[in-house]
Amino acid sequence: MNSAITGNEAGYDPATFQGLRFHTAVRDFRAGTDSPSDYLERCLATIAEREPVVRAWVVLDESGAREQAAASTRRWRRGEQLSPIDGLPIGIKDLLQTRDMPTQMGCAAFAGNFPKHDNAAVWALRQAGAVILGKTVTTELGGPEPSPTTNPFDPRHTPGGSSSGSGAAVGARMVPATIATQTGGSLMRPASYNGNWGLKPTQGAINRGERQTASMTAHGVLAGCPEDMWQIAIAIASRAGGDPGKPALSGPATPPPAHRPLTLAVLETEGWQRLDATSRGAFEQILAQLAAAGVTVLRRTGDPVLERFEQALLGAAELGSGILAWEHYWAFRDVVADNPDGVSARAKRFFIEAAENLGAAGYEEALRDRAAVQAAHAQLGPRVDAVIAPTSSGSAPQWLGDVPGEPPARWPTGDPAFNFPSSLLGAPAVNVPLMAVGGLPFGLQVMGQPGTDARMVAIARWMGAALTPVSV
Template sequence: MTTFMPMSARQIVERIAQRTTTVEAVVRACLERIAEREPTVGAWTWLNVDDALAEARRLDAAGVRGALAGVPLGVKDLIDTVQYPTAYGSSIYAGHRPAWDAACVARARAAGALVLGKTVTTEFATYCPGKTANPHDPRATPGGSSSGSAAAVADGMVPLAYGTQTAASVIRPAAYCGVVGFKPSFGRICRAGVKPLSESLDTIGVFARDVADAALFAGVLSGRAGRIPAAAGLPRIVLCRTPAAERAEPAALATLEAAAARLAQKGATVVEHDLPGVFEGLYAAQTEIMAVEAAEALSHEVACHATQLSTPLRQLIASAESVTPDRYVADQQLAQRCRAQFDTFLGDADVLMTLSALGEAPEGLAATGDPLCGRLWTLLGVPCLHLPFGVGPRGLPLGVQLVARHGEDERLLAAGEAVFGALCAR
């Protein structure tokens, strides 16, 4: 398991402002780490050392300023960049050069950040994995679809990276790789310039090594303040296993219980509740909505490049044929009803705490793990935060997921900062 501890994004910004380091020095440190570890981890699909150093020198010469001044970023290869090709994880788009940056990339550049390169994604952010291995054990999956981003941050290659989530593609890789993963409320970060998969579900998220860095990055991308509001102690928490617990590994459940016990011991209010029974239908609803909307979003690829699509992706698209228009509408109506019920369910609690994944990262690189623990929350459009906490029997990371009401992203991040501090305290 890696113990390399590079600077945080906040430290980089501070030291750039104080002129105790340079963007070039920061980028060189990242590139050295990548040169050492990339043959094992395989997090990057496009990286140009000369271009990265030239951009770093340009920022130094310009006296870069901003909330992300001098911070190198990994950009998931689902997100358009002018500087580097964007292939969306598919041979169909090999060498594709977008005409402009995605809105979320443009915002980061305007805040002084530097795009170091493109990180590996699964095919169109679905199921067929890329080359990336788990940095803690290269025999295990890093998760998907934001595999390269999660692995690069976990391994100290970059302090921050972009992800996207349609089912569990930020939270699950964060859990498997042992980093902080934040999926904001649906619609909070503009998706212009991101290859669509599911119009109702796709959400841009971020990876970082601590909650404060995740908040800073997400704040820049959403155009909101990137600092976590001060929390008045530990949050009020609803502990909820959800129906996913029936398929979880004992170590994952034990980690959730241990986190709740530690937080209660430190003074947090922790109450346990089960979700209303109607919520169980959201798992199937998310799967059906995703299939229907993926078939629509990839209509061109199906019509013109079907032979270049993987078998799992063709199966996903084919499954949409069994979802009638009435069924699709019913699925969306169920989600709408449950969104309103979720607000009531939380009551006076600040956040819900639950599983991030069913267990440690599975062995093998042919699949990316089960997205079950994210499907429900993604369909509800609520903000989610993974916090690494503990390891499983194979020595791989585990953790917990915090969930808040839609639009309460700052409350979630404040709660997450307090919880993370309490869980990490010796």
């Protein structure tokens, strides 16, 4: 344990840490020995204790949440609950609109912004009886500018971005789950850094509501356990559907049972060379366990189809960043024009300037390159059950600030090299919190072909149950 860590930041061990769970409380709701109201009060007590250091929340609607929980308690007592997540306290990333709380997107230009509408996912959660507790911190406009949130296992380290508050709130056991979003690595990296279970679904499988402007963004779920993660995702999709023109997340109404894969492909990406030796050793221990369990593990050096996929992915982070910058350009340009001092220099550089440098022709070339990556991934599909990789380039780094006189750093909330592939591919990915490096979480990523979300969750559940957690 790091002697510099004080208070509740006790370090992380994946073998002993257990995230806050909701599905196990349902039995007691039915029996009358617990209630959504009492469950919420326990969450609020944890928030009061930990929030001064973690800083995961922008807005907390405690009175509104208590009213929602009381209504849920009455439904459970009558046996008229709306869904398996009726009464579940949940945080909403502050990029998504909520009718009863501001949506300020971590950006000074949007201070006080209050559209008074619900995002499609938020509407669906209300329909399912979930308790909308508050808005979690996001990095500015979902981009690379760091937020004030700290890592719940060591406040000197980043919680990742852009779903920084969503990941930290789950890691700190403030709530059993939060809604997050991903453009490049905005959901998966916080899941890895904060010890969350995380589902980044097939692109378009959960209706993004008002956030339809970019072709690679996705809504997803961070949770303390895979059961809650799936129940929330399927509850939203079954009510709000998918994006226009896209099929909704499909699968069973209950969490997919654990499923042992036969063949897995290891994806190194360009991040492999930047992965430190200790983190790489932890990941190799997981691979050795998979082989010992009878799973065939393919590596790029022995498989030409996998090697072609790896080659196609070279430069994935810059490719994806360029696409996103161009697709966000029009909206962000207007924000800067209206409030030039309300947007950070980092956002201006990596959104506005990057889009202008790319141009329309460069964007079209980037789309062709993305299609080539997707085609290489599709060729791998019939040969493996899933692709596995580290979810991040090691555990959460420290961010000490930009160097005076030099341009803003590109990735202050962590290297997204292992995250951009799932976004470029529109593929489902699940973070399994199975490793720790230096007392901080380090996740294992399971990625599949588009539309195989339930199968990826089933494989991830098997790994979580069958493999021994690794701490180094």
